[in-house]
Amino acid sequence: MKKRHISYLACAAALLGTFAGTSPASAAHRTLVVHPGESIQKAVDAARSGDTVLVRAGTYRESVTVRTPGLTLRGAGDRTVLRPAAKPAAAPAKAAVTCLGSGNGVCVVGWKDKALRDVTVAQLKVTGFAHNGLWSMGTDHLTVRRVTADDNGQWGIAQEHSTRGVFEDNTARGNGDAGLFLANNVKAEQGATDTKGALVAGNHLEDNRIGITVRRLRNLTVAGNYLTANCAGVFVVGDENKPRAGALTVRDNRLERNNKYCPKTARLPYLKGTGIVLTGTEKALVTGNTVVGHSGKSPLSGGIVLFKSFVGAGSEQNRITGNHLSDNTPADLVNQEPAKRKNTFSGNSCRASKPAGLC
Template identity: 50%
Template sequence: MTNRQIKSLTCIAVVMAAGLGVLAPSASAAGRRVHPGDSIQDAVNSARPGDIITVMPGTYYENVLITKRLTLRGWGAGTVIKPPVTAVTPTTPTTPTAPGTPVAPAPGASGAPVAPGASGRALACSQADTGICVMGTAEQPVVGVDIRSLTVSGFKRNGVWASYTDRLSVQRVTAENNGTWGIAQERSTRGLFRDNVARDNAESGLFIANTVEREGGATDTLGAVVRRNTLTGNRIGVTVRRVRNLAVYGNSVTGNCGGIFVVGDEGEPGAGDMTIRGNRIHENNKFCKGNSRLPDIQGVGIVLTGAEETVVRSNSIRGNVGASPLSGGILLFKSFVGATNTDNVIRDNVVRDNKPADLANQGTGTGNRFVNNRCGSSVPAGMC
């Protein structure tokens, strides 16, 4: 066999090996796996920026704090993160523990070590009974975190909470039975929230805001996307509060007290400049008692309050029925702090069987247009 033939056979062997997938993985495939009994937080702390952490099927009782770029992915519904289980402080038989005595945190609980350089605010997030915290700072937002294919369940505060992030991606995550929000983000840009399930959370299933610590003008999300999520059994399916420049589309919102809320105030710039389209918002007829900010909520499809330049189009909004001031299909409602709705466009929606009305335009805002909607009733009359 000639040298040329040997070289030719060698090349063929390499090509065949590549086609069969037997070549060694590249260095860019760096990652690590976490198994039941391991600590997710330990893996996060020791990861390098850009690493992939795969959490194998099982239930993990801990809070997770992320302050660097990485991917945290589970194994679908089989990967579940729940609140830490506390361990009773050992006592001697002659010294019984009084009721209410503090107990030590379990391994991986909120008192567990966190990543070097984590801010006090980031640590506080982890200690506040939230499942996964993604925390940057104003000076250095955390960029490119990807969370996917896992469940966060039963936390006293939030399932997933993010602050000072850019390009955060949360996909195929189930956030359920959490005491405030299912998946929430503030002070952040270019977030992607897609194909998630948020159910039975005490407040919003998905919540995007400028900040939760103070009032103020709306911030630019630089094109955040809330897409193809399933929101059910929450107080509100999706809330976008004091933000601008994002899209909410293709979501299924049903069985909540309210469907989608766009919330602004008198701050500048105003909230809005967003698109809400192609959503299915049906029978959000659960009853939620009012609070200091909102009246009772029941039978709410889409509410714009203090919003501007928002387009609501091509949504299916059916069977939202209630007796709240906010009840109905699509409602433009004057903000409780006096901000009006201005220059919003409501068009090409199917709005049927909502009560007290399919469409309602309240308050003194100007420039709002209702165009080509298929509906049966409106306040004032004549918009259908």
């Protein structure tokens, strides 16, 4: 038994080169340890499915691409920091779809016809990247937990074209667009896709343009998040494509004073004082949320707002029930859709609505 263990350590050392491997419980699941001054990417490339790449506390000036199923990439919390390299190196041939040179911190990427399954990224910080702190595409059951994404140019943590993602207990602050962004496909116009139960829960979103954006998706839950000091809290976005966005739940979130000002874009008017917005969505449930202290004069301002999309797709058959709203202007509840859309408001604790009578 002792000879077998020594033999394994020798193999691990040869495989990793400059990396130190800790003793695993079995040869099937190894822990590859990265220290400051070493390359996270080299350890990730050396890892096999089921392995953990453990990144010690320190600052690492690199981007990392994960394409191995079942891999766990874990740091030491906010003490493990990924920042952009001073001079981006050439992308390795193995990772054609790499973060290197694209301005992203961590990328988790599947293949055109095959999802990358069961990857976990946890307990590290990605900051200062030109585009996204963490970006994923073509994944199934990706877990992102206790990741901090601060001051990135576009999205803090983002995912597209994926299913069953879990985004839990993360922090995203000061990002150029959404702190947390989930979409079907960023570049192509197409109907909403079924996430098969994606979960966005327990995250802290602060000082972003939008706290959480859910775009052209169905069958997911946004629950128990805290959002403050963004231009807008939660955006659920659909359009004229079919299937329609919706059939999802936004529940038990706390949104306070998302009153930052953001100028208009080609797609949206300026933002300020927006809690939760549904636009172009159907059959969504918005319940149990606490929405307080929003103030603005944008067409999207208010506590909970139903807004007709700019491409003319209405929001219909949504249920807004059991929410607690106060001190939101122009109103706690704002419904810009006609009655024929069959959106329902019931059991909400609030004082003012547009039109009157929704509270």
